Every structure is written in structure tokens, then in C-alpha cells.
Amino acid sequence: MVIIQSATGPLDTASLGFTLMHEHIMVRWPPMYVAYPELFERSRRMAQAVDRLKEAMAAGVKTMVDLTPIDLGRDPLFIAEASRRSGMQVIVPTGLYYQRPFYFLGRPDEDMTALFVRDITTGIGETGVRANVIKCATEPSMDAINERVLRNSARAHRATGVPICTHTFPANRTGLDQQRVFKEEGCDLGRIVIGHSDDSDDITYLEQIIQNGSYCGMDRIGIQRPRTDDQRADMVAALVAKGYASRITLSHDASCHIDFFPEGFAEERMPDWHHRHISLDIIPKLLQRGVSQADVDQMTIHNPRRIFEMNEPY
Numbered sequence: 588m589v590i591i592q593s594a595t596g597p598l599d600t601a602s603l604g605f606t607l608m609h610e611h612i613m614v615r616w617p618p619m620y621v622a623y624p625e626l627f628e629r630s631r632r633m634a635q636a637v638d639r640l641k642e643a644m645a646a647g648v649k650t651m652v653d654l655t656p657i658d659l660g661r662d663p664l665f666i667a668e669a670s671r672r673s674g675m676q677v678i679v680p681t682g683l684y685y686q687r688p689f690y691f692l693g694r695p696d697e698d699m700t701a702l703f704v705r706d707i708t709t710g711i712g713e714t715g716v717r718a719n720v721i722k723c724a725t726e727p728s729m730d731a732i733n734e735r736v737l738r739n740s741a742r743a744h745r746a747t748g749v750p751i752c753t754h755t756f757p758a759n760r761t762g763l764d765q766q767r768v769f770k771e772e773g774c775d776l777g778r779i780v781i782g783h784s785d786d787s788d789d790i791t792y793l794e795q796i797i798q799n800g801s802y803c804g805m806d807r808i809g810i811q812r813p814r815t816d817d818q819r820a821d822m823v824a825a826l827v828a829k830g831y832a833s834r835i836t837l838s839h840d841a842s843c844h845i846d847f848f849p850e851g852f853a854e855e856r857m858p859d860w861h862h863r864h865i866s867l868d869i870i871p872k873l874l875q876r877g878v879s880q881a882d883v884d885q886m887t888i889h890n891p892r893r894i895f896e897m898n899e900p901y
């Protein structure tokens with residue numbers, strides 16, 4: 588038993604249960620709401636989030652790891668309220684996306700590391716909500732600035748012990764670039780989830796990530812491109828058949844609300860992109876492909892718990 592921090596306070600890892608490792612409650616582009624605050628209808632978005640989270644719980648999801656980076660509008664009070672009102676256990680992130688973090692460009696590295704560490708050890712701003720995971724991202728390839736963000740994420744990870752879960756662009760095999768940087772920073776790659784790995788059609792690349800020690804986050808399930816659900820399920824089953832169930836996590840990268848599209852667009856064009864899809868539609872596909880229920884439990888319950896139980900600085 589290990590105590591970690593959730594949106595609503597301390598959480599015993601024994602109660603994590605079925606955990607989605609890469610999701611979002613709300614994704615939005617912050618500059619729009621500084622310029623046009625009227626574009627954000629908070630109470631409507633909150634009601635929507637609470638509904639979606641309750642639906643996911645009814646489908647068997649007990650915990651959700653929210654990986655919304657600071658520069659895509661991470662909102663700890665919104666997450667905490669949605670968690671409290673729905674009953675969904677939520678882990679809150681710190682960290683940055685792959686876009687250029689202008690605030691930090693002229694500042695020393697230590698400032699970035701210190702803010703990530705403060706989010707984790709003290710709390711985010713004045714909210715009292717503490718982060719317990721670090722998000723970082725590389726797309727389409729790693730440049731010098733992106734590498735700086737990864738190095739500061741690695742330092743905050745080692746200083747606090749909370750896991751790193753990444754966003755990659757597998758067409759350019761950026762998971763391996765990330766592992767190189769983390770390794771150079773002295774990270775244990777076994778405490779890192781290389782995300783969006785199921786966007787890859789290259790099992791050799793995924794085996795390399797696993798053999799280097801990390802988890803493959805198969806976490807864009809329900810988005811039908813660049814890979815369909817059947818292709819994603821085939822790849823998970825192939826990796827499980829090779830004995831890698833202990834190195835895979837499953838998730839959707841879905842959001843209760845995302846402002847990248849006009850109202851209703853995502854629901855219409857991507858009807859499977861929601862937090863119940865793995866429970867309702869994908870686990871049956873995996874079982875049909877010879878994945879056992881024990882393997883499913885390994886990927887959805889035991890691996891997330893193990894990832895959060897390594898919660899010590901080093």
C-alpha cells in the first residue's frame with residue numbers, strides 16, 4: 588500500500604482499481620479565454636464532465652489519470668470539482684505540451700523544474716490540489732527546446748518520484764528519442780509510460796520501447812486514425828502473445844470537453860472516442876483475439892497500480 592495524491596486528496600493505491608492512464612476531463616486553449624472569457628460556459632461544461640465521468644464509472648472505470656498539460660488549460664479546481672461530484676478518482680498532472688513554452692524560453696531550466704516540483708509537493712498555485720504525474724510531449728520530432736522540457740520533467744520526476752506519461756509521434760519513433768533523454772537524466776525507464784504507442788504499426792519499435800524498460804501506453808483507442816480499433820486491438824494482442832502484458836497500459840486520450848472542434852463535431856465524427864469504449868467494446872475484441880481476462884486485468888488494474896506505487900524520489 589502506497590498513498591498518492593488525487594484531485595480530492597490522498598489515495599491508497601490499493602483502491603485505484605480499473606484505471607485509464609491517459610485521459611482528459613477538459614482540454615482547451617488558454618489564450619482564447621483570456622481574450623474572450625465569454626467563450627467558456629463553466630457550469631455547462633461541469634455538468635457535461637460530471638455526466639461523462641458517471642457514465643465511465645457505470646462502465647467499470649474507477650480511476651482516471653488526467654494528462655492535460657498546463658498549456659492546454661489544465662484546471663485543477665475544475666478537475667477536483669468534477670471528481671468530487673461524479674465520484675471518479677482522478678490523478679492530476681503537471682507538465683507541458685509539445686508547443687513552444689514561451690514563458691520559459693528566456694528563463695533558466697531550474698525555474699521550470701521548480702514549478703513542476705511545487706505542483707507535486709505543495710500544490711498547484713493556491714488551489715491546494717497536488718499533481719501526481721508528469722506529462723511531456725514530443726511531436727513531430729524533438730528539437731532543442733522540447734528536449735529542455737523533457738530534461739526538466741525528468742528532474743522533477745526524480746525529485747518527487749511521481750511517474751512520467753508522455754505524448755509521442757510514433758511515425759517518427761519519438762518514443763525512443765524520449766527514452767534517450769530520460770536515460771541521460773538518470774531516469775529508471777521502468778517508471779515511464781511512452782504514450783500513444785498504439786498509433787504505431789511497427790511492432791519492432793514497440794518491442795524496443797519495452798525492452799528498454801518502459802511501458803507502452805496503448806492510449807488512443809477509439810480514434811480511428813492513423814490506426815483503426817481493430818488494428819490497435821491486433822497490436823495489443825500481438826504484444827500480449829509475446830509476453831508483454833506487464834508492460835502495456837490501455838486508454839483513450841478522450842476528453843469530456845475539448846475545444847479544438849466546433850460543438851458536436853467530435854461526437855459526430857469520432858463516435859467511439861469516449862471514456863467507456865475500452866470497457867464496453869475493446870475488452871471483448873481483446874478476449875476474441877486470445878488475450879486472457881488475467882492479461883486484461885494486468886493492463887488495466889495491476890500495471891497502473893505498480894506505476895503509481897514507485898512513488899519515491901531517487
Ligand SMILES: [Zn+2]
Binds near residue numbers: 611754840
Ligand atoms: Zn492526451
